[in-house]
Amino acid sequence: MSIELKLELERGAFSLDVELQIPQRGVTGLIGPSGSGKTTILRALAGLDRHRGAVVRIGNEVWQQGRGFVQTHRRRLGYVFQEPGLFSHLSVRGNVEYGAKRVAEGERKLAFDEAVAMLGVEPLLERNVGELSGGERQRVAVARALASSPRLLLLDEPLSALDDDAKRGILPWLQKLHRECGVPMVYVTHSVPEIAAMADHLVILESGRVVESGAASALLVRSDLTLAHHGEAAVVMEATVSAHDAAYGLSRLKSPAGDVTVVGTELAVGQRVRVRIAARDVSITRERQEGTSILNRFDAVVRELAADGDAQVLVRLETDGGAALLARITKFSADALGLAIGQRVVAQAKSVSLLVG
């Protein structure tokens, strides 16, 4: 099942011409520079703007085609904007209840309590909206959207108005949502780390056109796209906690790249998580080195070498487990190692972060 959008429009110097087909599950990240048309696409999906000739379908439901147009309030959407837009005269409870009341009881898929628990807003329920931090407000906004049992959740740069600390605070909640709620989401952002943390599928936009659309894991490592050259470029993969080493406070995980060790033992054995390995944290050696403090090492083959600025090289590796890894190293080191396509090497990851905890 998929979500489809066909949209062509002109607005002065800006023109948009897109034909999208995205999965009706998981998170689709919509990324592109300012003015590339991301919000325009979300608004068309939501039915907030009615563009002539547009087609919007979700699964086997038609939201817009020809003269047919389903009004926004009948599309059963959750929409979360940059600014949370909560009702300031209502408490947190009142705001989330408002979301729940938007849907008839028979159609309610997510109970009020579930929406509240999923975003961890129980302790805030009796507070006034004015007494919340920016991050808390945004969590309440997502809980309110979720309480309306949406068929689709649209998130338009939900973290962009927050400072870095608040962003770090809310991302784990959004990831939990991603894992547990089962509502498809379209997530607009400029941020590569947010995309890496959240998206299963990715649509890259530029000047009103789709540059690429596909699995996030594949697009994040494509050296011909700008994402891989971003300072925060990273690969993200699913992993399962396989064992704890209580004596050293470590957990071992099975990932497509091979076994991974992370600090902390809070995660239950068997739990599925996502791990992120940043390109700048991966170094390359020709052989397995003894006497290193680095715990995570993967046997791999060099698949691609691409210039990354004047002094650096982006190396795409394929581990023996079949997973892609990115390493950003200096040109100097690449030459010193004599790196070539097809060469067997060892990738050492200085740090592996857990995205879902």
Ligand SMILES: Nc1ncnc2c1ncn2[C@@H]1O[C@H](COP(=O)(O)OP(=O)(O)OP(=O)(O)O)[C@@H](O)[C@H]1O
């Ligand atoms: N109501 C409007 N009237 C005229 N032009 C508009 C209107 N809304 C947006 N635009 C123009 O349409 C283009 C796409 O805007 P859109 O908001 O979709 O971009 P965006 O990718 O979401 O940008 P940002 O990341 O800055 O939010 C821009 O050139 C913008 O100036």
